[in-house]
Amino acid sequence: MRDECLICHAPLEYLENEELMECAICHRQEYSRTRCVNGHYVCNECHMQGLDQVVEICYHLDSGDPLEILEAMMSLPQIHMHGPEHHILVGAALLTAYYHAGGDIDLQTAIPEIFSRGKQVPGGACGFWGACGSAISTGMFISIVTHATPLSERSYQQANAMTSHALSAIAKVGGPRCCKRNAYLSILTAVRYVKEHLGVYMQVHPVTCRRQAQNHQCLLTRCPFYREDES
Structure with missing residues (x-):
C-alpha cells in the first residue's frame, strides 16, 4: 500500500x-x-510517535556505515515513506556511524541533541522553505560534532557548508520530493564532506531503493537509486 x-x-x-x-x-x-x-x-x-526504537538502534548498532544504520531505522514500522522523522534520522545515522568510525563525540548526549534539533524542522520544509530537512540534518550533525554556535568561526562555516552541499545534491535531482531519496543523497554527501574536512572515513554500501510502490510521485528512472522491483 x-x-x-x-x-x-x-x-x-x-x-x-x-x-x-x-x-x-x-x-x-x-x-x-x-x-x-x-x-x-x-x-x-503524532507523525513521529514511536521513535524510541530509533534511539535503541543508535546506541546498539555497531556500524560505521550511516546507510546501514539509516536502513535499519527506515525499516521500523513506525517510519513512514515520507515525513518529518527523516529530519532526525539522517543526523542520527551520521552521528552513530561517525562515532563507530572513530569520531570523537559523546554519542549518549549527541543523539538526544539531534532529536531535539530535528524535531524543530517541520514536514514540507523542502518545498515551503526551500531547504529539505534531511539536508538541514546534515548541518545539524556537523554542528554537533564540531560544537558550532552562531558565534563560532570555522565550525560555523563547516556546518553551513555541509547543509549547502546536501541541498545542492538534492536540487540537482529535482522534485517532487521523496524523503528516502533525499535522505540517501544527504548522507552520501555528508560522508564525502566528513572525510575531506574532518578526516573521518565512514564506509557506505551501494544504495538500491525498491520503495517505488510506496511513493505516488516516484521519479523512477530519474532517481539515482531506482531499481526495478523484481518481486
Missing part, C-alpha cells in the same frame, strides 16, 4: 497558504499547509 495519509492512505496535497487544521489523531488545532485529499491532517508530533 502506498504510504501517504496515515489515516486513509490517500495522496497528500500541499496548500499555497496555511489553514487552521485539526490533527486526526490528537485533535490539536494548528495552522498547516499539508493534508490529504480527503481532508485528514496529522501533526508533526
Whole structure:
C-alpha cells in the first residue's frame, strides 16, 4: 500500500497558504499547509510517535556505515515513506556511524541533541522553505560534532557548508520530493564532506531503493537509486 495519509492512505496535497487544521489523531488545532485529499491532517508530533526504537538502534548498532544504520531505522514500522522523522534520522545515522568510525563525540548526549534539533524542522520544509530537512540534518550533525554556535568561526562555516552541499545534491535531482531519496543523497554527501574536512572515513554500501510502490510521485528512472522491483 502506498504510504501517504496515515489515516486513509490517500495522496497528500500541499496548500499555497496555511489553514487552521485539526490533527486526526490528537485533535490539536494548528495552522498547516499539508493534508490529504480527503481532508485528514496529522501533526508533526503524532507523525513521529514511536521513535524510541530509533534511539535503541543508535546506541546498539555497531556500524560505521550511516546507510546501514539509516536502513535499519527506515525499516521500523513506525517510519513512514515520507515525513518529518527523516529530519532526525539522517543526523542520527551520521552521528552513530561517525562515532563507530572513530569520531570523537559523546554519542549518549549527541543523539538526544539531534532529536531535539530535528524535531524543530517541520514536514514540507523542502518545498515551503526551500531547504529539505534531511539536508538541514546534515548541518545539524556537523554542528554537533564540531560544537558550532552562531558565534563560532570555522565550525560555523563547516556546518553551513555541509547543509549547502546536501541541498545542492538534492536540487540537482529535482522534485517532487521523496524523503528516502533525499535522505540517501544527504548522507552520501555528508560522508564525502566528513572525510575531506574532518578526516573521518565512514564506509557506505551501494544504495538500491525498491520503495517505488510506496511513493505516488516516484521519479523512477530519474532517481539515482531506482531499481526495478523484481518481486
